[in-house]
Amino acid sequence: MSDKKKKKLSPTQQEYQKFAQDREPKRPIFLNCVRAFFVGGLICVIAQGIQMFFMTYYHFSQENAGNPTGAVIIIITVLLTGFGVFDHIAQWAGAGTIIPVTGFANTIASSSIEHRSEGFVLGVGGNMFKLAGPVIVYGVFSAFVVSLVVITLRALGVM
């Protein structure tokens, strides 16, 4: 809890917050990092294998091979999400599944499946980017700013 919020609470509430904080289970940060490292690394190795497959048999260049590879990983994630397996892996692996493109695909698939009961237009269509939207918004805006800065610096001859 931030300091700003803390000031608004009464002394008893502050005491309770401290009491609750002491009893909150400590996060096993080291163990979580080890799990994230192995699962994240494994996903990247699988992706590398798929990429090699596309490069060897379909003659993609290393740059272009990223596209079909990402698509295959996304399909696998959507299937695992639909069958309810992905949640269990994600619970165990933490950032290991959130940071690779699997996390992006999972948020889209899970929010569209979840809101299906609200109808296909407002439910699935409207909620598909509920969780994945921020990534696109901040990605596009930061890319816009970075591009303008790079273009300006290049025009000035700095870069």
Place this chain on the structure above:
Amino acid sequence: MEKFIWAFLIGGGICVIGQLLLDGLKLTPAHTTCALVVVGAILGGLGLYDPLIKFAGAGASIPISSFGNSLVKGALNEYAGVGPIGVLTGIFEVTSAGISAAIIFGFMGALIFRPKG
């Protein structure tokens, strides 16, 4: 074979950075992925991310930070080709495959599967 080892180490390393942001700074998953995308865009602008992809292959191109890099790359490439409007038309050029695939297969998933629990 060497590529696989570097993909494992770099990909795992980026996930550890994400886990430290999650646990250490107590950020939500959405904040973590946004932070990594912005970092990826900045590294892309500095020209540091493409060498990493060349070196680690899928280890650098599968984590979400490469999304930021691809957005910058698309915008700058299109700017070089068609001028200022290229920043707007090119921004999704490279990442189109990923976003389209996620929308199309996500929608198919919603057609096929029912929510659990």
